[in-house]
Amino acid sequence: MKRKKIIVIGAGYAGIAFLKSLDEECFRLGDFTIINKNSYHYHSTMLHKVATAEKSGKIMFDLREFLHPEIKIIQQSVTDIDEKNHIVTTEFGTFNYDYLVVAAGFEKESFNLKGIENAMFIDSYIQSGRIAEVIKRKFDKAVESGAGLNIAVCGGGLTGIEFAASCANMLKNKCEFHRLSSDLAAKFNVHLISSTPRLLTFFSEKLSKKTADKLENLGVKIMHNTRISSLEKGRVNFNEGGLDADLIVWTAGVKGASIVSDSDVENERGRVKVDPKLHAPDSTDRFYIGDVSAVSDGKGGFYPPTAQIACEQGAYLAREFKAILTNSAFDEPFKFKSNGVICSIGHTYATAQILGFEMAGFLPSILKTMVEKKWNVKLLGLKGAFL
Known part of the structure; x- marks a missing residue:
């Protein structure tokens, strides 16, 4: 019997969780191919650490290091999806499929802000590494000139907070290593610009305040209720006033990959409203998971695209494909219940x-590390816990 061709687009949490949850029978019955522009997978929830060169365990994994040997790996960028003819087009060729799993991940969301090209983005492993390089270069120049360094972080969400905290720690350590005077060290600052009256509005006011207090203790200067009107080279403009900055890092939002937002399939900001079995509208052979999917929360809205829901979608879809490939009945709808949210603020502190239950301090930071290690184990087995 001819094996069904299944193509997976994207090697983020969702796509990898799907492939890692398949059993041997699935590989015997199905011909699986993953198409991704890079040859590796990375912890996207840890990119803020890459952007500050923070050493905290293994973040990037070569795909061949952990994927089943039956899975074909195509390192190319997808340029088009032809749903009618079941063809995926890349920069170098075309691939036919019987079933398609789109897990193409996220891209930066600029909201068409004027001057957005003057900012850097934590939206990929490579871009995050470039931020670390720029910070190092600008820091050395600032020490030599004695002018100091202002870093503006635009966006008070999880990524913005975690990056600002990591950045503040990094600057403090660098200043101490170079034995800078207190007067000069005081010129090295991180500014967190948030449009909301308080950080992490899905937390209680008490926990939100603890988050802000810890950031300020690390030296982060928080600007609440501040709307950014435009960016210039070296300056962030607000509706009233502005802030001079040597480096602007944009963390104010993400959207689904452009291969989805630019396609003919109905979507909103690159996210496709899927049915209870994660199918695309009016389809039984195309599935959207992770950042490119919109899953109803049953309350008139959609769950936010997090690593947690992406992993659960991948595991669920593997069970669905087991039924598809074995011609078995499958009546289980996808259901999601969030286990919670953890926000790292430095090395040994987190709010969650x-x-x-709400908590703050060392314990939630340990829990965050355990979640990261659990994913490593999913990829590499027991040895992943020690990376």
Whole structure:
């Protein structure tokens, strides 16, 4: 019997969780191919650490290091999806499929802001590494000139907060290593610009305040209720006033990959509203998971695209494909219940809302590390816990 051709687009949490959850029977019955522009997978929730060159375990993994040997790996960028003829087009060729799993991930969301080209983005492993290089170069120049360094972080969400905290720690350590005077060290600052009246509005006011207090203790200068009107080279403009900055890092939002937002399939900001079995509208052979999917929360809205829901979608879809490939009935709809949210603020402190409980301090930071290690184990087995 001819094996069904299954193509997976994207090697983020969703696509990898799907492939890693398949069993041997699935590989015997199905011909699986993953198409990704890079030859590796990375912890996207840890990119803020890459952007500050923070050493905190293994973040990037070569795909061949952990994927089943039956899976074909195509390192190319997808340029078009022809749903009618079941063809995926890349920069170098075309590929036919029987089933398509689109897990293409996220891209930066600029909201058409004037001057956005003057900012850097934490939207990929490579871009995050470039931020680290720029910070190092600008820091050395600032020490030599004695002018100091202002870093503006635009966006008070999880990524912005975690990057600002890591950045503040990094600057403090660099200043101490170079034995800068207190007067000169005081000229090295991180500014976190948030459009909301308080950080992480899905937290209680008490926990939100603890988050802000810890950031300020690290030296981060928080600007609440501040709307950015435009960016210039070396300056962030607000509706009233502005801030001079030697480096502007944009963390104010993401959207689904452009291969989805630019396609004919109905979507909103690159996210496709999927049915209870994660199918695309009016389709039984195309699935959208991760950042490019919009899953109803049953309350008139959609769940936010997090690593947690992406991993659960991938595991669920593997069970669905087991049924598809074995011609078995599958009536289980995808259901999601969030275990909570953890926000790292430095190396040993985090704020969190977990299973209805709120906490702050060392314990949630340990839990965050355990979540990261759990994913390593999913990829590499027991040895992943020690990376």
